[in-house]
Amino acid sequence: MKSAPKAYKNSEFLNSPQARTIRILAEYLEPESRFEKYNIQDTVVFFGSARIRPSEETLRRRDALLKQGAPPGELRAAEAAISMSRYYQDAVDLARMITAWSKDLYARNACHGRRFIVCSGGGPGIMEAANRGASEAGGYSIGLNISLPFEQEPNPYISRELMFEFHYFFVRKFWFAYLAKALIIFPGGFGTLDELLEILTLVQTGKMTKSIPIILFGNSFWKQIINFQALVDWGVINPQDLNLFTFCDTAQEAFDILTGGLEPICEAPAP
Secondary structure, eight states: OOOOOOGGGOHHHHTSGGGHHHHHHHHHHHHHHHHHHTTBOOEEEEEOOTTOOOHHHHHHHHHHHHHHTOOHHHHHHHHHHHHHTHHHHHHHHHHHHHHHHHHHHHHTTOSSSBOSEEEEOSSSTHHHHHHHHHHHTTOOEEEEEEOOSSSOOOOTTSOGGGEEEESOHHHHHHHHHHHEEEEEEOSOOHHHHHHHHHHHHHHHTTSSOSOOOEEEEOHHHHHHHOOHHHHHHTTSSOGGGGGGOEEEOSHHHHHHHHHHHHGGGTTSOOO
């Protein structure tokens, strides 16, 4: 008689509701083991829309719609995509600059381990741009991908050794927050807003005790999307909560803010 499979090799059990705790634990332990293997101490996290595309792609799309005689609504959306495409290139440029700086720190032994590694959600759009910039600089970058029915295929620029696939949003969010030494939030939709507000809540409530620069990239976008001053005026946040983040509009400005805040802590090992 053929023996029964061991419990840890029983795929039917491992995919059952009873084994959910095991699956959650695996999504914590397996990334941890790889971060240790590649000496990844901490990260600079990029958040932003999966729908923002490179300018050349958006221009081709607009021109194709013009040739087709597309309706005004589609043309307006195409023009908006062209306007938003600047953020794709900004993310590429910023990630390239951060990665080159991080590599230099590592080469000079100025840091303990690999520090300030670019990390994204692993998908297209701004996530792709971040991994692309790190790849162009010849450095490691992390992709914390999430299995979704649409939008979220892993982009081709993630370091293969550091590509992860999550089922549970909350475990993925843990790895974003736990290793992060800085966050750059580019324009985005519901997912980006969720990530931004959760991090702000963790910092505001003291659950995240480390000092962490939070940059909202795209001044006009963010001030139109969220009226932060109104939250103060209505008394639902304190005036000092507005100091938890900084606005900026260029890759160089963001880079200067980040490196100014991160370099003094460089020699300390990550928790």
